[in-house]
Each structure stands twice: as C-alpha cells, then as structure tokens.
Amino acid sequence: MEITHIEHIGIAVRSIEEQLPYYEDVLGLKCYNIETVADQKVKTAFFMVGQTKIELLEPTSDESTIAKFMEKRGEGIHHIAYATKNINNVLSELEAKGVRLIDTRARGGAEGLSIAFLHPKSTGSVLTELCEHPE
Numbered sequence: 001m002e003i004t005h006i007e008h009i010g011i012a013v014r015s016i017e018e019q020l021p022y023y024e025d026v027l028g029l030k031c032y033n034i035e036t037v038a039d040q041k042v043k044t045a046f047f048m049v050g051q052t053k054i055e056l057l058e059p060t061s062d063e064s065t066i067a068k069f070m071e072k073r074g075e076g077i078h079h080i081a082y083a084t085k086n087i088n089n090v091l092s093e094l095e096a097k098g099v100r101l102i103d104t105r106a107r108g109g110a111e112g113l114s115i116a117f118l119h120p121k122s123t124g125s126v127l128t129e130l131c132e133h134p135e
C-alpha cells in the first residue's frame with residue numbers, strides 16, 4: 001500500500017449553489033472548480049484545504065447514487081478518498097486481502113484522477129475511494 005494523504009472528503013448536498021456561502025463566506029475557502037461528471041450523474045464543487053479537498057456532490061438525476069444516498073441518509077459526508085500511487089496494484093493487493101471492491105480496476109473520475117471505490121462492507125461502513133493523480 002502506498003497511501004500518501006487524504007485526497008478529498010466527498011459531501012452529498014442537494015444544491016451546491018445553496019451550500020457555497022457556507023464554504024466561501026463562513027469558512028473562507030475558495031471554490032476553484034465546478035465540474036459535471038456525466039457518467040456518475042453528479043455535479044461537483046472543489047475547495048482546497050491544505051493538500052486535501054472538500055468535494056461537494058450534487059446529483060444531476062434521481063438515478064444518481066448521490067440522490068439514492070440522500071434519500072436514505074440525507075445530506076452529509078458521503079465518502080473519504082485516499083491518494084495512492086500505483087492504484088491498480090493497490091486494488092489487486094486489497095482484493096488478495098479479501099477486501100470487497102466496487103471497482104476492480106481504476107476508472108476516470110473528476111479532475112483527471114484515476115479512481116476506484118471499495119465496498120463499505122469491507123471498510124467499516126465508510127464508503128472509501130482510492131485516487132491516483134496522473135503523472
């Protein structure tokens with residue numbers, strides 16, 4: 001395993017626009033990117049905090065996993081994402097250790113990262129993402 005830091009914390013929100021004043025005016029963070037990830041049916045907004053990001057996730061469809069999450073649990077922390085090197089090797093290593101994977105190989109995520117999710121059944125119910133930055 002080569003986890004280097006917490007890449008981001010994903011937070012499910014009904015409306016990025018409604019939450020922006022809290023992050024920008026109250027916490028004094030700057031939203032530096034808003035991006036729609038079409039295949040995940042979410043709009044994302046990013047704030048940098050040190051080398052870690054806060055990622056707000058707003059569903060763009062009722063079919064989005066974020067919409068389904070909020071139906072059950074409301075708004076709030078959705079997942080934690082660790083930055084790692086050699087993500088596909090790490091996934092193989094985790095699988096060999098008996099960790100259930102949602103993605104057995106990395107796929108493309110927001111901001112050009114390679115990402116993969118681990119199953120909450122294997123992570124103490126914390127939806128966990130691994131990310132690798134492009135070289």
Ligand code: ZN
Pocket residue numbers: 008010055079081129
């Ligand atoms: Zn994420």
